[in-house]
Amino acid sequence: MSIVEELEKYAKENKIPIMQKDGILYLCNYIKNNNIKSVLEIGSAIGYSAIMMASSQNEIHITTIEKDIDRYNLAVQNIKKANLENKITIKNMDANEYSTNNKYDLIFIDASKGNNQKFFQKFKDNLDNCGVIITDNLSFHGLVENPELIQTKRTQKLVEKIKNYITFLDTNKEFKTTYIPVGDKISISRRIIDEQNNSNPKK
Numbered sequence: 001m002s003i004v005e006e007l008e009k010y011a012k013e014n015k016i017p018i019m020q021k022d023g024i025l026y027l028c029n030y031i032k033n034n035n036i037k038s039v040l041e042i043g044s045a046i047g048y049s050a051i052m053m054a055s056s057q058n059e060i061h062i063t064t065i066e067k068d069i070d071r072y073n074l075a076v077q078n079i080k081k082a083n084l085e086n087k088i089t090i091k092n093m094d095a096n097e098y099s100t101n102n103k104y105d106l107i108f109i110d111a112s113k114g115n116n117q118k119f120f121q122k123f124k125d126n127l128d129n130c131g132v133i134i135t136d137n138l139s140f141h142g143l144v145e146n147p148e149l150i151q152t153k154r155t156q157k158l159v160e161k162i163k164n165y166i167t168f169l170d171t172n173k174e175f176k177t178t179y180i181p182v183g184d185k186i187s188i189s190r191r192i193i194d195e196q197n198n199s200n201p202k203k
């Protein structure tokens with residue numbers, strides 16, 4: 001069994017929420033096709049998506065943040081097992097506490113779903129000129145489109161937050177967002193460039 005298959009099995013057996021297969025494959029293709037060299041990932045869990053992204057391209061570096069100590073420890077072990085320590089830097093902290101001046105080609109938001117907007121705003125200035133912010137789980141297992149299937153108040157609140165995030169993206173004047181119906185639905189947000197001035201209208 002490959003390390004990737006092992007991680008998929010472990011995640012399934014232990015109910016660790018990792019990206020769905022077609023979602024992560026889409027992301028890896030996106031990385032290859034757009035020559036992405038640097039990624040900031042919010043939410044590593046056991047390192048599955050970081051390992052997949054790091055394996056998709058020769059010259060790439062992933063910085064990934066995980067606040068849960070047990071998942072972080074597992075991710076560290078898995079990254080070592082995959083022999084990708086030189087391509088992945090993992091940090092054990094709350095991403096709300098992380099700040100950096102580094103610029104990234106891609107920022108991947110895959111942490112607590114209620115905090116998407118907070119992380120988008122916190123890290124948007126760490127994007128390189130042509131960089132994108134990708135967010136996972138915008139369908140939230142179909143519940144965003146089918147709210148009648150929601151069974152608990154907690155889930156209802158979460159779905160509300162995801163809907164608010166979608167509204168935030170749709171009305172954002174600085175970024176244009178497209179939605180890709182792969183996995184649990186992802187969004188790709190790209191900074192709008194003022195063609196005439198060849199610069200960001202907000203800058």
Ligand code: SAM
Nearest residue numbers: 018019043045048049066067094095110111112
């Ligand atoms: N990207 C991973 C993958 O596909 O393999 C899955 C990430 S899982 C959906 C979300 C992870 O984000 C959880 O392990 C959770 O502990 C972590 N998380 C949630 N809020 C966080 C925060 N504020 N800072 C860092 N990590 C956070």
